[in-house]
Amino acid sequence: MAEEFSTDGMLDMFLYESGQLLEKLEGIILEKKDEECFDDADINEIFRIMHTIKGSSGIMMYENITKVSHKLEDVFYYLRESHPDNVPHLELVEKVLIVSDFITGELDKIKDGNEADGSETAILEDLDEFLNRIKGEIKEQGIRLPKENKHEEPSQFYIAPVASEDSHFYQITIHYRNDTQMSNLRAYSATYALKEIAENLLYTPEDIITNEESAEVILAEGFHMLLQTKSSKEDVIKLIDSSEAEKIDFEEITAAEYGKGLTEIAQEEAPIIINLDDDKPEVKEEKKAPMPGDYVVKAKETGKGKTLAKNQPKQQSIISVNVEKMDALMDLIGEIVIAEAVVLQNPDLKVPGLELSNFYKASAQLSKITTELQEVIMSMRMMPLTNVFQKMKRIVFDVSRKLGKDIELEVIGENTEVDKNIIEHISDPLMHLVRNSVDHGIEENVEDRTALGKPEKGKITLEAKNEGGKVYISVKDDGKGLKKEKLYEKAKNNGLIGNKEITDFTDKEIYRFITLPGFSTKEVITEYSGRGVGMDVVVKNIQSIGGRLEIDSKEGFGSEMTLVIPLTLAIINGIVVQVGQSSFVIETASIKEFVRLSEDAIVKEPNGEEYIVLRGECYPFIRLNERYQLPDSQGKVDNGIVVVLEHEGQQVCILIDRLIQEQEIVVKPIPSYVKKVKGLSGCTQLGDGSIALILDIAGLIQGEERG
Amino acid sequence: MAEEIKEELQEEDTQKGKFMTFQTGKEYFGISISYVNEIIVMQPITAIPEVEDYIKGLINLRGKIIPVIDVRTRFKMEPIEYTDRTCIIVINVKSTVIGLIVEKIAEVDTILDEDIVPPPTLGHKENEQNKYVYGLARTGNTVKLLIDPEKLIKDEDMEVIEEMQEEEQE
Numbered sequence: 001m002a003e004e005f006s007t008d009g010m011l012d013m014f015l016y017e018s019g020q021l022l023e024k025l026e027g028i029i030l031e032k033k034d035e036e037c038f039d040d041a042d043i044n045e046i047f048r049i050m051h052t053i054k055g056s057s058g059i060m061m062y063e064n065i066t067k068v069s070h071k072l073e074d075v076f077y078y079l080r081e082s083h084p085d086n087v088p089h090l091e092l093v094e095k096v097l098i099v100s101d102f103i104t105g106e107l108d109k110i111k112d113g114n115e116a117d118g119s120e121t122a123i124l125e126d127l128d129e130f131l132n133r134i135k136g137e138i139k140e141q142g143i144r145l146p147k148e149n150k151h152e153e154p155s156q157f158y159i160a161p162v163a164s165e166d167s168h169f170y171q172i173t174i175h176y177r178n179d180t181q182m183s184n185l186r187a188y189s190a191t192y193a194l195k196e197i198a199e200n201l202l203y204t205p206e207d208i209i210t211n212e213e214s215a216e217v218i219l220a221e222g223f224h225m226l227l228q229t230k231s232s233k234e235d236v237i238k239l240i241d242s243s244e245a246e247k248i249d250f251e252e253i254t255a256a257e258y259g260k261g262l263t264e265i266a267q268e269e270a271p272i273i274i275n276l277d278d279d280k281p282e283v284k285e286e287k288k289a290p291m292p293g294d295y296v297v298k299a300k301e302t303g304k305g306k307t308l309a310k311n312q313p314k315q316q317s318i319i320s321v322n323v324e325k326m327d328a329l330m331d332l333i334g335e336i337v338i339a340e341a342v343v344l345q346n347p348d349l350k351v352p353g354l355e356l357s358n359f360y361k362a363s364a365q366l367s368k369i370t371t372e373l374q375e376v377i378m379s380m381r382m383m384p385l386t387n388v389f390q391k392m393k394r395i396v397f398d399v400s401r402k403l404g405k406d407i408e409l410e411v412i413g414e415n416t417e418v419d420k421n422i423i424e425h426i427s428d429p430l431m432h433l434v435r436n437s438v439d440h441g442i443e444e445n446v447e448d449r450t451a452l453g454k455p456e457k458g459k460i461t462l463e464a465k466n467e468g469g470k471v472y473i474s475v476k477d478d479g480k481g482l483k484k485e486k487l488y489e490k491a492k493n494n495g496l497i498g499n500k501e502i503t504d505f506t507d508k509e510i511y512r513f514i515t516l517p518g519f520s521t522k523e524v525i526t527e528y529s530g531r532g533v534g535m536d537v538v539v540k541n542i543q544s545i546g547g548r549l550e551i552d553s554k555e556g557f558g559s560e561m562t563l564v565i566p567l568t569l570a571i572i573n574g575i576v577v578q579v580g581q582s583s584f585v586i587e588t589a590s591i592k593e594f595v596r597l598s599e600d601a602i603v604k605e606p607n608g609e610e611y612i613v614l615r616g617e618c619y620p621f622i623r624l625n626e627r628y629q630l631p632d633s634q635g636k637v638d639n640g641i642v643v644v645l646e647h648e649g650q651q652v653c654i655l656i657d658r659l660i661q662e663q664e665i666v667v668k669p670i671p672s673y674v675k676k677v678k679g680l681s682g683c684t685q686l687g688d689g690s691i692a693l694i695l696d697i698a699g700l701i702q703g704e705e706r707g
Numbered sequence: 708m709a710e711e712i713k714e715e716l717q718e719e720d721t722q723k724g725k726f727m728t729f730q731t732g733k734e735y736f737g738i739s740i741s742y743v744n745e746i747i748v749m750q751p752i753t754a755i756p757e758v759e760d761y762i763k764g765l766i767n768l769r770g771k772i773i774p775v776i777d778v779r780t781r782f783k784m785e786p787i788e789y790t791d792r793t794c795i796i797v798i799n800v801k802s803t804v805i806g807l808i809v810e811k812i813a814e815v816d817t818i819l820d821e822d823i824v825p826p827p828t829l830g831h832k833e834n835e836q837n838k839y840v841y842g843l844a845r846t847g848n849t850v851k852l853l854i855d856p857e858k859l860i861k862d863e864d865m866e867v868i869e870e871m872q873e874e875e876q877e
Contacts, residue, residue, distance in 0.1 A: 338767070685767055
């Protein structure tokens with residue numbers, strides 16, 4: 001390595017930044033895939049993204065990424081400069097996606113601590129061929145070719161400067177925007193880029209890599225460079241990454257001035273001119289409002305300038321924070337809430353005759369702030385589904401093209417926010433559902449669609465909505481729908497359901513067959529789906545985050561798969577109940593109703609099992625105090641309250657002594673040292689610092705069935 | 708590995724040979740101080756149903772929920788009422804944090820390696836606690852039973868039960 005410095009912090013930054021850029025890139029591509037061509041703003045944006053990735057991967061010495069992004073940059077440079085109007089748009093879209101996939105793949109490897117060792121040759125050749133093709137077509141039409149955006153690959157070794165006769169000398173000062181982060185690294189990347197063409201390069205501050213404080217110096221005074229090169233001014237400007245630069249002062253100087261070195265020149269105020277003989281008027285150089293005697297090249301193209309301005313607030317309003325820090329903050333806030341309760345409910349306050357009105361005023365204020373604090377930290381963990389949905393767009397695009405189906409994807413509610421942990425868990429299952437819809441859902445033959453009076457173009461709707469503390473994400477297609485008879489036969493042939501008749505099952509139960517392990521109705525296994533290991537994994541993944549999958553379908557008119565997931569993993573809405581001395585929490589969503597019954601409503605079987613008959617329905621009945629041998633509970637149905645609970649269509653009734661309150665519960669696991677108890681899923685702290693156990697309805701029902 | 712190295716290092720330093728001793732009944736016990744996080748006063752305990760009798764339940768240690776076990780019950784001794792002097796020793800054994808309910812904290816004692824003798828191996832079946840006691844040490848007028856916390860929190864019986872349950876589920 002030519003440059004020896006620690007890349008640990010930079011690597012994180014690089015991965016994060018490149019990831020963001022690639023996401024943006026895919027966003028643009030997918031948005032414009034159905035149009036005739038990219039417009040100028042897009043081309044500029046893609047060019048800029050590739051340029052930035054090229055630059056930063058160059059610094060990080062990921063040569064294959066650099067080469068690939070460089071090549072794509074070339075393509076877009078060409079598009080930008082000569083505006084060819086016969087570019088095969090879809091092919092171009094595909095090429096960009098290939099590049100973006102390649103880089104994403106390499107970044108993933110780097111993230112996992114592996115070498116980025118993917119071979120770039122095939123992609124490079126492919127892009128070369130593509131570029132030559134569109135160029136060739138233009139040549140035939142006799143249009144002047146622009147100068148190629150060609151510069152040598154970044155050299156791994158610093159080449160000692162050699163002075164030569166026809167060298168130009170430039171003084172360059174880059175002023176970064178005040179809010180630019182890591183300006184020293186950006187400055188470094190500028191010097192790195194210039195090294196390719198430089199015969200000699202001096203810059204100040206000199207310790208931009210080793211000294212982080214240099215970033216502030218650069219922001220305050222600008223980054224000064226003296227450059228000796230054979231290249232023309234335009235080439236130099238092009239090499240400097242201008243994405244975060246406010247302005248770039250660019251000045252040609254004499255060899256004598258150059259000899260003086262940087263310090264002297266830097267002190268000379270008011271840069272004089274450039275804008276020398278410019279033979280390319282189409283290079284859009286936006287001039288800043290001219291100040292007297294001060295001509296400045298603003299190294300931004302007009303179109304790009306606009307997009308930048310639009311995106312700028314977005315970029316600056318987001319900072320990335322380590323998740324561990326967030327978790328630590330969340331734990332701390334949890335403790336504050338408890339500490340607050342301990343103070344406000346302190347027994348010392350109960351001494352009679354205390355004058356406490358001021359105390360209560362102050363404590364009301366405190367409670368307000370802590371509640372708000374809790375809300376803020378919760379909202380910090382919430383992320384919109386936009387990124388996940390974007391991935392789905394990509395999948396629909398890829399798969400439908402490969403299968404030759406014409407499919408339109410409609411996305412609704414992509415701004416719905418979900419806890420970050422949950423987003424990580426739903427991405428894969430959702431991908432599976434979308435693939436299934438494209439592959440199995442939409443008909444292969446257009447005739448099958450038109451025969452049913454449906455439009456030729458298939459339609460998949462991806463919708464997210466937030467309702468009653470749950471998030472519903474549905475994948476709906478207007479395809480064939482599920483055939484009940486076929487599902488039934490398949491399940492029977494695979495020995496999944498025994499010998500029951502089809503009439504024994506409700507429609508929903510039959511649809512549920514597709515979630516059984518080892519079930520696939522697709523006769524031919526395709527690249528995308530059909531192995532039958534899919535849906536059961538989907539269901540498992542969803543259940544692991546406390547969600548469920550609902551399936552609905554109408555034969556001939558499509559099916560709808562809905563993921564119902566909780567908003568957050570860490571907090572549930574629960575009702576605190578008391579049995580004897582113990583407190584339990586029941587998730588509000590699983591409570592169907594509370595009833596007061598008399599002992600007559602209980603049916604007792606000889607083996608000790610009890611049932612409740614309620615409005616003609618019969619439910620299993622559990623007395624919590626007996627189940628868990630809790631002392632001090634009267635356990636009388638007449639005095640207690642019966643809670644009817646429901647989980648996935650199964651009901652169970654439990655008897656409790658008292659309802660305490662409904663509140664938001666921060667779920668904590670029971671320490672692993674204690675063996676797992678059936679019917680308990682975790683524990684939580686109540687306002688007074690005591691601990692309540694969270695009832696797991698599924699476990700209760702299961703225990704009941706076994707018993 | 709890392710833990711072993713850490714333990715070795717800890718034994719090298721000033722904690723070497725220091726034991727937290729506590730009294731239960733007439734007997735004194737000692738536990739190497741490198742395991743001890745802190746000592747707290749008795750807390751309200753939330754009982755967990757369907758667990759071993761010596762696991763008394765959960766306590767809230769400044770936002771962290773940890774299980775507590777009663778040392779007397781663990782040693783199959785008669786349980787006693789908790790009093791003002793009853794304490795919870797919070798220990799950390801291989802990142803498992805657990806509270807030990809003890810009758811009375813005695814003191815921190817220095818016990819040299821050469822003063823520790825292994826417990827008699829005569830097969831006293833009824834002397835169950837030998838399982839957890841790896842050495843005896845005489846300091847002052849008392850004999851202290853030195854406890855191996857790893858054995859204390861690990862219960863062979865429990866493991867067997869768990870394994871059986873797992874097999875059952877499969």
